[in-house]
Amino acid sequence: CTDKEDPKKGKEKRGTSKEVCGYPLSIFFIVVNEFCERFSYYGMRAVLVLYFKYFLRWDDDLATSIYHTFVALCYLTPILGAIVADSWLGKFKTIIYLSIVYAIGQVAMAVSAIHDITDTDRDGTPDNMTFHVVLSMVGLFLIALGTGGIKPCVAAFGGDQFSDHQDRQRRTFFSVFYLCINGGSLLSTIITPILRAQDCGIHSQQKCYSLAFGVPAALMLVALVVFIVGSGMYYKAEPQGNIMLDVCKCIGFAIKNRYRHRSNQYPKRQHWMDWAEEKYDKLLIAQIKMVLKVLFLYIPLPMFWTLFDQKGSRWTLQATTMNGYFGSLVIQPDQMQTVNPILILTLVPIMDSVIYPLINKCGLNFTPLKRMTVGMLLAAIAFVCAALVQIEIDKTLPTFPSTSQSQLKLLNMGSETVTIKMPGNDPLNLTAAQASNEYFTFEAGQINISVGHPEVRNTISLAKGQRQTLLIPLTITDEWLMTDDITSKPQEGNNAIRFVNGMKTAVNVSIPAANFGLIEPFSYSNYSLIKNGKVTFTLWSGSQSCEYSTDFGFGSSYTFFIPSTLVFGPNCQESITAAEDIKPNSVHMALQIPQYFFITAGEVMFSVTGLEFSYSQAPSNMKAVLQAGWLFTVAIGNFIVLIVAELAKLPKQWAEYVLFASLLVAVCFIFSIMAYFYTYIDPAEIEAQFKKNVNEDDEDNKHKLQKTEVEMNKRDSIKCHDEDDKDKQTKM
Numbered sequence: 001c002t003d004k005e006d007p008k009k010g011k012e013k014r015g016t017s018k019e020v021c022g023y024p025l026s027i028f029f030i031v032v033n034e035f036c037e038r039f040s041y042y043g044m045r046a047v048l049v050l051y052f053k054y055f056l057r058w059d060d061d062l063a064t065s066i067y068h069t070f071v072a073l074c075y076l077t078p079i080l081g082a083i084v085a086d087s088w089l090g091k092f093k094t095i096i097y098l099s100i101v102y103a104i105g106q107v108a109m110a111v112s113a114i115h116d117i118t119d120t121d122r123d124g125t126p127d128n129m130t131f132h133v134v135l136s137m138v139g140l141f142l143i144a145l146g147t148g149g150i151k152p153c154v155a156a157f158g159g160d161q162f163s164d165h166q167d168r169q170r171r172t173f174f175s176v177f178y179l180c181i182n183g184g185s186l187l188s189t190i191i192t193p194i195l196r197a198q199d200c201g202i203h204s205q206q207k208c209y210s211l212a213f214g215v216p217a218a219l220m221l222v223a224l225v226v227f228i229v230g231s232g233m234y235y236k237a238e239p240q241g242n243i244m245l246d247v248c249k250c251i252g253f254a255i256k257n258r259y260r261h262r263s264n265q266y267p268k269r270q271h272w273m274d275w276a277e278e279k280y281d282k283l284l285i286a287q288i289k290m291v292l293k294v295l296f297l298y299i300p301l302p303m304f305w306t307l308f309d310q311k312g313s314r315w316t317l318q319a320t321t322m323n324g325y326f327g328s329l330v331i332q333p334d335q336m337q338t339v340n341p342i343l344i345l346t347l348v349p350i351m352d353s354v355i356y357p358l359i360n361k362c363g364l365n366f367t368p369l370k371r372m373t374v375g376m377l378l379a380a381i382a383f384v385c386a387a388l389v390q391i392e393i394d395k396t397l398p399t400f401p402s403t404s405q406s407q408l409k410l411l412n413m414g415s416e417t418v419t420i421k422m423p424g425n426d427p428l429n430l431t432a433a434q435a436s437n438e439y440f441t442f443e444a445g446q447i448n449i450s451v452g453h454p455e456v457r458n459t460i461s462l463a464k465g466q467r468q469t470l471l472i473p474l475t476i477t478d479e480w481l482m483t484d485d486i487t488s489k490p491q492e493g494n495n496a497i498r499f500v501n502g503m504k505t506a507v508n509v510s511i512p513a514a515n516f517g518l519i520e521p522f523s524y525s526n527y528s529l530i531k532n533g534k535v536t537f538t539l540w541s542g543s544q545s546c547e548y549s550t551d552f553g554f555g556s557s558y559t560f561f562i563p564s565t566l567v568f569g570p571n572c573q574e575s576i577t578a579a580e581d582i583k584p585n586s587v588h589m590a591l592q593i594p595q596y597f598f599i600t601a602g603e604v605m606f607s608v609t610g611l612e613f614s615y616s617q618a619p620s621n622m623k624a625v626l627q628a629g630w631l632f633t634v635a636i637g638n639f640i641v642l643i644v645a646e647l648a649k650l651p652k653q654w655a656e657y658v659l660f661a662s663l664l665v666a667v668c669f670i671f672s673i674m675a676y677f678y679t680y681i682d683p684a685e686i687e688a689q690f691k692k693n694v695n696e697d698d699e700d701n702k703h704k705l706q707k708t709e710v711e712m713n714k715r716d717s718i719k720c721h722d723e724d725d726k727d728k729q730t731k732m
């Protein structure tokens, strides 16, 4: 294949682009633009929930709600983009202008995540959170407008670059286009979580959300520049007038006319859209009928997206409570989403070249609507898997006290074994420097505790809803000390660590990333958050030092005790004891792989097939209308997440997953019934028939049109419509 100028001129030739291997060179710029744009969109989206939660400090429910509102908005705006492109600016200008809006939105997000801007007291937390919230919301709105607006234009603009005889090349272009979407999103969902996990800042080092949003912003600028560079080569179709407006007017007229002629004296018409015949072209009416049939079938589809788009919210939050060690590799919770594009890149070719042909060979007619039904069931299975994983996680989570309860742990700071008696519990023996394994739960506000022999009795006041540790001093008649302990699992995979000093001298404890400060005798430090991995603490007392090394996982909490008997020097490590207050995350992130597998297999069967179905069943001038309709189902799906999550408010996360799975199974059942009664059509054939008939005499014309319409409404054929068998009408 050589790089050559297209010899064809005139009508057939699209644009002034050179051709490479039979493909217009202009599509190279469109494909690269899509790669960068999807990198930008999915990269930003991958860290969005965590940004809400850890930077803006929103709770899980608010973070999930705003995330889904944003995603929903991204799929509502395609309608706007399609209208602007079709009726006013044309696709090229729409893509340019909305890409600029999009890039501004991404830059606003990056700026909103710079904590130093409002961190006047330099403590690492923004002092004017309103500024960050408002700027990020403005940014998200612009991004939604940009990404959604250009979505129906870019693919169609790519398709426009091919001449009528280049069907095969156009099909290959769409496959490459889908692979580019997933290539771009794969890279970005790996890279942006890594960027987010870095520390950055001017006055204080914090998680680098600004970089995680900044790189997608840069990629969006690259996408824009690449698209503009190709400008001279594109075929730019003029706007054809607003087809959406024509459709709405025609439907409006049919309803109005039907209402005007509601009396029995007027003969009934076959279809309510036929009441538009007085004013509108029969071809347009027939095309609207085709579109309405498909749109009716779309009604149950949003439920699939309701489950599908929770990968980026609930499933990412689930991963934050899991163990991300894959050998020496540590996977961030938000990086688990990369499993989706990886599986897409492998499953699409496998499905197309192995699974579907195999099913056909078995004599099964696996029609598009059947595939979509199976896709829905696979998504429901994915949520059952997510529920099972959640049950496993819940088993490992600590039980924190309710608001009426108090929990108490005991630490013997002495060098002798002591026996402790508490109401409602068996006597407990704690050896020197030992802590109780568990927290004891009490309903009462005060309890009597006796320690040692002869017994020393004390009445202890417990804080409701709190966890505390009772530090039993070296000499039990001395004052007893109570610490306030952590009452939630450390977030973002961090570990909450503190030290109790049982020595008679003050001790300074430090690691490169944190300083616990000087800990006074018989006292304790505040908690410090420490990342996973091996950590070496250095303990100083005067000029003497001791190094203590240990490994941390994800989400644990420990109290390290420095006993009075500690001898500084090389073997000091053995004397220090660790009390595990909160266990590290033990359920492995790999357990999420089955749920990702099922949801992605569901996506391939549902989404890829659905896109193709929407295109093949749409009349020639309304392909964009149905694409926008298809994307609209994604928007509704995201709104359903908000409604169900708000209404259900289930106490257990696994129950919410089961609820969503059950809802999808119910909706899938309804969809399969609707699909059973759907008849596949070939819009091109029907349109050709109408156009042919227009040239014949009135009487004959009328008769044939009626015949065609009757045929459209007949649901009697059973063979599947496919690439090689286009002129058959088919049932599900």
Ligand SMILES: N[C@@H](Cc1ccccc1)C(=O)N[C@@H](Cc1ccccc1)C(=O)O
Binding pocket: 038, 042, 181, 182, 185, 186, 189, 311, 337, 338, 340, 341, 344, 603, 607, 634
């Ligand atoms: N598989 C997704 C891409 C993805 C990557 C990383 C995490 C989640 C998803 C994909 O191919 N998306 C396509 C098609 C699509 C899917 C869902 C809703 C609308 C469109 C895309 O164009 O983004």
